[in-house]
Structures are given as structure tokens and as C-alpha cells.
Amino acid sequence: MLRSFVIGLVSFGLTAVMVLGAAAQGPGIIA
Numbered sequence: 001m002l003r004s005f006v007i008g009l010v011s012f013g014l015t016a017v018m019v020l021g022a023a024a025q026g027p028g029i030i031a
Helices: 002-025
Strands: none
Touching: none
């Protein structure tokens, strides 16, 4: 249970980093 929580937290963190990185580079990187 704790392991799945940690995995979810890490995946959420990685997603947030990628979204923030894409936003910092501009909307063109998403298209």
C-alpha cells in the first residue's frame, strides 16, 4: 500500500516537472 502510494507520488511529480518544463519552453513544444 505504501509502495503504490510512493509510485503514484513519483509519477505525479514527474508529470508535473514535464508539464512545467513544457510550459517554460512555450506552447510550441506540446504541438
